[in-house]
Amino acid sequence: MNVAVGAGPDVDTRLRVYRMMLEARRFEEFAHQLFLEGLVKGTSHLGIGQEAVAAGFAAAMRADDLTFCTYRGHNHTLLRGAPPGRLMSELLGRSEGVCGGKGGSMHLTWAPTGAMGSYAIVGAHLPIAVGSAWAAVERGTGQVAVCFFGDGATNIGAFHEALNLAVVWDLPVVFVCENNLYMEYTPIGSVTAVERPAADRAAAYGLEGLLVDGNDPDAMYETASDVIARARAGGGPSLVEAVTYRHGGHSRADPGTYRPDEEVRQWLARDPIPMYRARLAGAGASEERLEEVDQSVEAWIEAAVEEAKAAPEPTVDSIATEVWADGGSRWRN
């Protein structure tokens, strides 16, 4: 793997990344708990175990950069600045949710800070991210679009169309494959022509195959900083494959029993959060500061959960709003 070399980020950046990962972890653990309590309905796809990818990139992005993610998008939307109470409210289907209860877990969006949507049809958002990057170039905004997707998306046509167009138009877009080894229930290796679903295909687009340890937050942050800087400087798109693992199943309905016990055990031992905490403790972050982050995140998530639980249910008046830009849904006079 192309593990980033060098001294690594400074302690403050690392603490920030640690905090982001912990926020994402606690947010999803509570989301799962609320699901078990019957407050979160429908389905949810947790990224527990994959936080280093979301945090490494979010910490490296500029405030006006744009994020596109999948239905496994709680982490990305949260870490790009969505207010946690309103994000949790959306999972509960409340009117104060970021999408007014109309989006739900699979469509979390917070456009004010560039979280441009969670896309639940595999692969669809890759060309959309390309388009946003195209507009960034034409308007001269200097924005970079970062598009996160799973390993399964590398086998759908939109992946190919988006990669090709991004390269042909030389656009500032970073494609990030979060390879968690399973496309839903099936091992990605058993349905893919190459060993590395994204990195091995990079050459087809004239790109370098960047393979990164997706459980190493420093490697993710440094890779993200590099490819984002390159894109912003006019160096065009990148394709990053971050190898990681989801601790749970594909969705709430999936216990993930198809995965070998030994594989699960090994990956749980590589949980990015305790690993990173230990690394930081050995790299100049005092236990006191780490403890301070831990406690602060506990207070933060408790406040978010309380806010969501107290948020009002939507009223039926909102059912037919925001189909059109006039705020309504009229299709006739």
Add this chain to the structure above:
Amino acid sequence: MAELITYREAVARALAQEMERDDTVYLIGEDVAAAGGVFKTTPGLLERFGERRVRDTPISEEAIIGAVMGAAMNGLRPVAEIMFSDFLATCWDLVANQIAKTRYMTDGQVALPLVIRTANGGGVRFGAQHSQSLENWAMSVPGLKVVAPSTPRDVIALMAASVRDPDPVIFFEHKGLFASRGEVPDGELVGRLGEASVVRSGSDATILALAAMVPKALQAAHELSARGIEATVVDLRCLVPLDTRTILSTVAETGRVFTVEENPRLCGWGAEVVSIIAEEAFYDLDSPVVRITTDHIPLPASDILEDATIPSVARIVDTVIRSLD
């Protein structure tokens, strides 16, 4: 002053009018730039607006539609061409699942001011995969506006309205009309979406038509007039928003309604219009409403076969006469 131009020339004129006015309007698609479009609807735009604003794409319909969606959410007002409307099937996820629903799913956070232009319709002997009339696909998806003009003047006026509209618009250009001519006034032309046009008035029957069926309905009305039947002809122009006010008022005047639809029978736009008439104007009717449509079949390529299934002037005339007997 007015000028006689073709429907295809109107497309380029409309796009030029809007691109001149607003530098966030861009045009992308397969062969739209250097080649001027396979139907020659976009010649001269590359030379006039440059290669950044008029851009050829690979044969990648998902990338084309994804690109305009992403660009629309980041400050452009892009126009995409899908060469044949049949190809919408290859990017229907982007159109129906993404573009149509994003504003609603995000509760208004994300606006998508974009236009998807596409060559639609039959009568050109291209066979089943390059001839369909697919307005009703778009009409059935909440969140899409649907426009299908029948004259050069409406091409310009409604394209301008579509580009300026804050919502996504699917703009169907009829292949069979590209060579047709019509008068357009000088200067800027901007119409309004959701306004049908009563193109002929008569008291005996109302004929509702769209796109290439409008000139056929007008010709039929002319022939019916020679036989003592005076028909109102309504060019719907837009399916979403739908001008039900105009439809219902003409129904009230004539009491007899015919739809002329190029699409296959099931779930054509006429089915929806007829259901509205049945619910809201039943007591205005003097006879059953009649839908004149293409058979419910894939379109054949042979001219003999194609002409026999798409509604013809003769079939409209015969159907109206039989129904009024």
